[in-house]
Amino acid sequence: AQTVTQSQPEMSVQEAETVTLSCTYDTSENNYYLFWYKQPPSRQMILVIRQEAYKQQNATENRFSVNFQKAAKSFSLKISDSQLGDTAMYFCAFMKGETSGSRLTFGEGTQLTVNP
Amino acid sequence: EPEVTQTPSHQVTQMGQEVILRCVPISNHLYFYWYRQILGQKVEFLVSFYNNEISEKSEIFDDQFSVERPDGSNFTLKIRSTKLEDSAMYFCASSAGGSLGPYGYTFGSGTRLTVV
Numbered sequence: 001a002q003t004v005t006q007s008q009p010e011m012s013v014q015e016a017e018t019v020t021l022s023c024t025y026d027t028s029e030n031n032y033y034l035f036w037y038k039q040p041p042s043r044q045m046i047l048v049i050r051q052e053a054y055k056q057q058n059a060t061e062n063r064f065s066v067n068f069q070k071a072a073k074s075f076s077l078k079i080s081d082s083q084l085g086d087t088a089m090y091f092c093a094f095m096k097g098e099t100s101g102s103r104l105t106f107g108e109g110t111q112l113t114v115n116p
Numbered sequence: 117e118p119e120v121t122q123t124p125s126h127q128v129t130q131m132g133q134e135v136i137l138r139c140v141p142i143s144n145h146l147y148f149y150w151y152r153q154i155l156g157q158k159v160e161f162l163v164s165f166y167n168n169e170i171s172e173k174s175e176i177f178d179d180q181f182s183v184e185r186p187d188g189s190n191f192t193l194k195i196r197s198t199k200l201e202d203s204a205m206y207f208c209a210s211s212a213g214g215s216l217g218p219y220g221y222t223f224g225s226g227t228r229l230t231v232v
Contacts, residue, residue, distance in 0.1 A: 043205055045159070045223035091159060095221075100213040101147035101171055103161040104221070 002027045002094050006107035013082045014115050020067075021077045021110045023092030029053075031097035034068065034075045035104070039089040048090070051075065053097065082114045118142040120224035122208050128230045129198055137193045137227045139208030145220065146213040148191045150183065152176065153205045153226075162206075165191065166213070198231045205229075 003026045013019035025034070036048040051059045051068050058066050063083075067076045079086055092107040121140040129135050141148050150162040163173040165183050180196045191210075195202055208224040 042225070043153075043228075044225045045207060045209075047221070050219070093159075101149075101164050101166050101211065103149070103164060103172060103174075104151075104159075105161070106159040108158045 002029070002032075002096070002105045004092050004094050004105055004107035006092055006110050008110045009108070010111045010113070012113040012115055013079075015082055015084060017082055018078060018080045019082055019112065021079075021090055021092075021112065023075045023077070023107055025073050025075065025092070025094050025107075027073070027094065027096075029096050029098070033095045033097055034066075035093040035095070036064070036066070036075075036077045037091045037093060037106075038086075039091060039109070040087070045091075049077065079112075084114050084116060086112060087114045088112060118222070120208055120210055120222050122206075122224035122227050124227060125225065126228045126230070128232060131200060131231050132197050135195050135198055135229065137195075137206050137208075137229070139191045139193075139210075139224055140189050141191055141208065141210030142220070142222055143189070144212065145210035145222075147171070147211045148183075148185070149209040149211075150193045151207040151209065151223075153207065154201075155204070159207065162193070195229075198229075200231050203229060203231045 032053045034051045038046045049061045063080045065078045089109045091109045093104045096102045123138045148165045153159045163177045164171045182194045205226045207226045212220040
């Protein structure tokens, strides 16, 4: 079974600064995907960024980037130039890659607050 | 952009009553899911559905839960006899499956179920 751990329940950052959210996971799978989801107060689940385990290059999406360390089973999210709208709960998630229709396994979440 | 639509957005029900949560997945998706998020906790997988049958379910998905795709568009989650601990946000999701699955995994906005 896969587990995902987010050890930072809460974090805060000043607007325009950079913040990094941590995530570690445990799996025996070799083919998998990792995700960061954002959940604002509306509680909708919004995909932020996705990483394929077979890719060595770290994924980036505008101000969001990841540091994927496969050997260490670490998958951190860096948010650059933080904006007030980035305030949300952030969930790290794991999906096995070999089976269609795989479930997502989520971490406990990190509440990020961006301060003006 | 295609959306997963969930109705109602909020439902209040008496303990012991049956509830049906409804979802319209993205039209060309093949896999459908239900997840649950108890307030303040992580998102948990309940069940996945493919080709008109359950493909995987978690230990949470016991006999009081059932899923159905009654027609070509709707996907429902029924809770037969609600308990106070069923109070949660329920998310529907759908994916294309196959190699596209991880890239098209889309969540609905959720149904907030309150059992009183």
